[in-house]
Amino acid sequence: MFNIYKTGGAVMRTKVTLACTECKQRNYDSMKNKKNDPDRLEMKKYCKFCKKHTLHRETK
Numbered sequence: 001m002f003n004i005y006k007t008g009g010a011v012m013r014t015k016v017t018l019a020c021t022e023c024k025q026r027n028y029d030s031m032k033n034k035k036n037d038p039d040r041l042e043m044k045k046y047c048k049f050c051k052k053h054t055l056h057r058e059t060k
Contacts, residue, residue: 014031022050028045
């Protein structure tokens with residue numbers, strides 16, 4: 001599902017994992033364009049462990 005193929009050159013989209021900043025659980029997988037988003041992604045998403053919306057950051 002997360003495989004994006006490009007003929008010739010480097011693949012610009014990569015799979016990243018998002019972790020909750022409060023409980024540190026890794027809850028979501030997402031895609032990121034390295035050219036448009038060189039920094040780490042930050043999104044407000046629902047954490048099923050905290051049972052509320054929290055900030056999720058990209059992990060390595």
